[in-house]
Amino acid sequence: xxxxIWDVPLMGGGLLxxxxxxxxxxxxxxxxxxxxxxxxxxxxxxRENDMRILEYVKLHSLFFLLVTIVFGAITGxxxxxxxxxxxxxxTSALIHTFVFAWAIEWVFFFVEVxxxxxxxxTWGKLDRATHLVVGWIYFISGWLSLFVINGILCFMLTPGExxxxxxxxxxxxxxxxxxxxxxxxxxxxxxxxxYALLTASMIKTDEVRANLVKYSTRWLFPAFFILPIxxxxxxxxxxxxxxxxxxGGAPAVxxxxxxxxxxxxxxxxxxxxxxxxxxxxxxxPAAAMFLLLGLMVTGVTEWVREAVRKPYxxxxxxxxxxxxxxxxxxxxxxxxxxxxxxxTVKEVTEANxxxxxxxxxxxxxxxCHTLHGYNGIALMVKGWDEEFIDHQLDNLDQLKGFMPPFMxxxxxxxxxxxxxxxxxxxxxxxxxxxxxxxxxxxxxxEIEHDR
Amino acid sequence: MIDSLVVVPDADAIGLPAPVWFLKTxxxxxxxxxxxxxxxALGGGFIAAVSHFIGRKTGHAHHLMLSRSxxxxxxxxxxxxxxxxxxxxxxxxxxxxxxxYTSSILLAWPWLTVIVLLILSxxxxxxxxxxxxxxxxxxxxxxxxxxxxFAVIGFIFSNNMVLMLTPERWMSVYQESPHGxxxxxxxxxxxxxxxxxxxxxxxxxxxxxxxxxxxxxxxEPDYGLWAIRHxxxxxxxxxxxxxxxxTWFLRSIRHDVMLQFMGGDxxxxxxxxxxxxxxxxxxxxxxxxxxxxxxxxLAYAGICTTAVVLVMxxxxxxxxxxxxxxxxxxxxxxxxxxxxxxxxxxxxxxxISLGVVAWMVRKAWLATHPAQ
Numbered sequence: 001x002x003x004x005i006w007d008v009p010l011m012g013g014g015l016l017x018x019x020x021x022x023x024x025x026x027x028x029x030x031x032x033x034x035x036x037x038x039x040x041x042x043x044x045x046x047r048e049n050d051m052r053i054l055e056y057v058k059l060h061s062l063f064f065l066l067v068t069i070v071f072g073a074i075t076g077x078x079x080x081x082x083x084x085x086x087x088x089x090x091t092s093a094l095i096h097t098f099v100f101a102w103a104i105e106w107v108f109f110f111v112e113v114x115x116x117x118x119x120x121x122t123w124g125k126l127d128r129a130t131h132l133v134v135g136w137i138y139f140i141s142g143w144l145s146l147f148v149i150n151g152i153l154c155f156m157l158t159p160g161e162x163x164x165x166x167x168x169x170x171x172x173x174x175x176x177x178x179x180x181x182x183x184x185x186x187x188x189x190x191x192x193x194x195y196a197l198l199t200a201s202m203i204k205t206d207e208v209r210a211n212l213v214k215y216s217t218r219w220l221f222p223a224f225f226i227l228p229i230x231x232x233x234x235x236x237x238x239x240x241x242x243x244x245x246x247x248g249g250a251p252a253v254x255x256x257x258x259x260x261x262x263x264x265x266x267x268x269x270x271x272x273x274x275x276x277x278x279x280x281x282x283x284x285p286a287a288a289m290f291l292l293l294g295l296m297v298t299g300v301t302e303w304v305r306e307a308v309r310k311p312y313x314x315x316x317x318x319x320x321x322x323x324x325x326x327x328x329x330x331x332x333x334x335x336x337x338x339x340x341x342x343x344t345v346k347e348v349t350e351a352n353x354x355x356x357x358x359x360x361x362x363x364x365x366x367x368c369h370t371l372h373g374y375n376g377i378a379l380m381v382k383g384w385d386e387e388f389i390d391h392q393l394d395n396l397d398q399l400k401g402f403m404p405p406f407m408x409x410x411x412x413x414x415x416x417x418x419x420x421x422x423x424x425x426x427x428x429x430x431x432x433x434x435x436x437x438x439x440x441x442x443x444x445x446e447i448e449h450d451r
Numbered sequence: 452m453i454d455s456l457v458v459v460p461d462a463d464a465i466g467l468p469a470p471v472w473f474l475k476t477x478x479x480x481x482x483x484x485x486x487x488x489x490x491x492a493l494g495g496g497f498i499a500a501v502s503h504f505i506g507r508k509t510g511h512a513h514h515l516m517l518s519r520s521x522x523x524x525x526x527x528x529x530x531x532x533x534x535x536x537x538x539x540x541x542x543x544x545x546x547x548x549x550x551x552y553t554s555s556i557l558l559a560w561p562w563l564t565v566i567v568l569l570i571l572s573x574x575x576x577x578x579x580x581x582x583x584x585x586x587x588x589x590x591x592x593x594x595x596x597x598x599x600x601f602a603v604i605g606f607i608f609s610n611n612m613v614l615m616l617t618p619e620r621w622m623s624v625y626q627e628s629p630h631g632x633x634x635x636x637x638x639x640x641x642x643x644x645x646x647x648x649x650x651x652x653x654x655x656x657x658x659x660x661x662x663x664x665x666x667x668x669x670x671e672p673d674y675g676l677w678a679i680r681h682x683x684x685x686x687x688x689x690x691x692x693x694x695x696x697x698t699w700f701l702r703s704i705r706h707d708v709m710l711q712f713m714g715g716d717x718x719x720x721x722x723x724x725x726x727x728x729x730x731x732x733x734x735x736x737x738x739x740x741x742x743x744x745x746x747x748x749l750a751y752a753g754i755c756t757t758a759v760v761l762v763m764x765x766x767x768x769x770x771x772x773x774x775x776x777x778x779x780x781x782x783x784x785x786x787x788x789x790x791x792x793x794x795x796x797x798x799x800x801x802x803i804s805l806g807v808v809a810w811m812v813r814k815a816w817l818a819t820h821p822a823q
Contacts, residue, residue, distance in 0.1 A: 002460040007629040078566040088552035096465035100793040125818040
């Protein structure tokens with residue numbers, strides 16, 4: 001609409017965002033919980049007066065630095081890059097609302113990065129007390145950056161009173177802020193444990209390995225008790241539609257939501273019986289498996305969180321296809337092509353029907369659907385005739401609660417239905433909207449040919 | 452001026468959270484803070500590679516020591532390039548989002564490749580730093596690869612920053628392909644602009660070498676003095692080269708904008724004149740330092756005058772941006788819905804954080820430099 005729509009064949013932009021953000025979330029939570037792990041384990045080493053534990057913390061802090069400061073930080077920037085090319089309108093809305101929240105997060109991030117480097121580079125050089133203080137500064141600033149980003153993330157699903165007041169504080173301390181903060185905090189602790197299991201299971205000395213494997217496993221337990229309670233709390237704060245989508249409204253989402261719970265329970269049960277009860281026998285490959293399971297839970301959970309937000313990208317404010325809810329009714333009478341930027345078809349005519357249909361697909365559908373790949377539309381409309389598709393489009397939000405309504409004039413809807421109905425007839429179709437000028441004539445011929 | 456084929460997205464419906472001048476100040480200040488470590492990392496990578504090469508060929512110990520010193524600095528320089536880069540990217544989006552997002556979309560794949568290249572280049576620099584001994588004769592390959600990747604990132608950035616200034620080309624680019632596979636090689640400003648940054652980074656990283664030298668003056672006086680002089684040479688040669696590259700860059704700027712620097716606009720002309728004057732002053736100071744037995748004071752003065760040059764160059768860059776976008780960008784059209792409390796909180800936290808960081812850095816410095 002306002003911005004050009006980036007066409008990512010087969011995969012779709014949404015999947016790309018998912019890919020980058022799942023990797024980032026998996027590392028970023030570790031960056032927070034892992035900070036506390038480092039400093040508390042350093043305390044433990046001094047308390048037990050065991051230099052072998054201290055050696056482990058040193059090594060683990062290198063691993064921590066390489067994973068979080070490099071991969072974690074860059075993928076964080078990566079999410080930004082990705083969302084701004086896939087959903088520029090939503091990114092812009094977020095930036096305009098939260099630029100100073102992000103600026104505050106950046107301040108914490110700056111402290112965090114400095115503290116991480118100093119913590120690592122001053123092992124054995126700083127006195128113990130000061131070194132621990134640096135560790136604590138790292139963890140506190142890291143957790144505060146979570147505090148800030150959590151408000152922005154939750155806003156997208158539950159903007160709450162902001163919709164009426166446009167106040168920053170309403171946007172930030174929105175209905176899911178607190179339960180989400182609790183959930184993310186305990187997940188951060190659990191991930192700290194999971195990552196630590198990997199490094200601890202590689203310790204050569206049996207006694208130290210058993211000690212630290214068992215100790216690392218304990219970091220998973222708070223999540224086991226707190227996540228169910230916080231999860232229910234979170235669920236209550238969700239908009240009714242989102243709750244329904246996760247609990248039966250959309251089967252795929254429900255299955256994934258169930259999978260989140262199942263995988264989490266699996267991790268905790270195995271963690272209790274294996275590394276916790278038999279820490280000496282816990283090998284590194286098993287730790288790697290645990291970590292992989294953790295990545296899967298992260299992936300599935302983030303996917304569900306994104307999926308329940310449909311049909312919006314910012315709830316009740318902006319639809320998934322970047323059209324503002326407030327503008328919805330403008331397009332029924334006037335049509336959407338007229339006011340859309342980046343399109344060459346401004347009005348539906350008999351001659352440009354095909355091109356208009358393809359353009360409308362790009363404007364209204366392509367943010368979630370590809371043509372032949374992920375969430376591919378061609379397969380979905382296979383076997384449907386034009387009239388049926390038109391009926392579906394006319395009642396889209398009624399028939400599929402997780403989809404936005406079709407927003408356009410009757411002519412435009414017909415054009416889209418015609419184009420969709422033709423997808424499977426013509427075989428492989430690509431949406432080349434804007435070929436050189438010869439194209440409209442060619443498209444018209446094609447339509448003639450179809451008849 | 453604007454013809455019908457020029458498509459520019461509308462500004463966001465949500466107003467700005469602070470006045471334009473305030474956001475612009477934050478944008479320029481944080482940008483300057485970002486380009487210092489960026490130059491250290493970009494130029495420093497190449498200097499490390501060159502020193503490494505010379506050191507190995509000639510057996511010159513100081514060259515090898517310098518590449519070792521740089522290897523320790525590069526990961527930290529990159530970390531702060533990224534960290535300090537986040538802030539200008541934020542303020543750029545809030546003020547110029549409709550241009551920046553559009554050009555990013557047109558360049559989507561190359562633009563996203565930056566993330567992959569950055570991860571590779573960063574890990575390469577870590578490898579160079581942490582596996583110095585075990586890398587043995589692969590050291591040079593590793594550091595050179597990382598440096599080149601980092602330069603490629605710079606080239607992609609130049610691409611985006613140039614394309615965002617020329618909305619008149621967007622629609623035809625998008626019509627050519629909506630897949631975000633464009634690489635903007637046609638703009639006359641692109642290559643001189645990129646080269647200007649690249650050559651500049653050698654000079655600024657030369658200052659890093661100089662600073663390393665000053666840090667070593669007491670503990671290893673021979674190496675310290677050598678590094679100071681070597682750093683000055685790294686500063687001087689690219690800077691002299693820059694007289695040519697910079698002129699090419701200036702001439703490649705759209706004619707009407709270029710004329711603004713030639714007296715057309717008072718502020719623009721002042722930035723250029725002050726910038727060039729300080730370049731000349733710096734060159735003289737550095738020449739004097741090069742031939743002095745006690746170069747420290749002169750070198751400090753040179754670093755300070757270079758800082759003035761950096762500020763002027765950044766202001767010029769900002770001026771070029773606004774001048775290019777003038778037909779499409781009117782800052783007075785923004786509505787402002789000030790978030791005074793949040794802005795105040797941000798500033799307060801910034802001050803506190805700077806205090807905390809200063810405390811940590813001081814403690815770390817004292818612990819790692821016990822003799823001083």
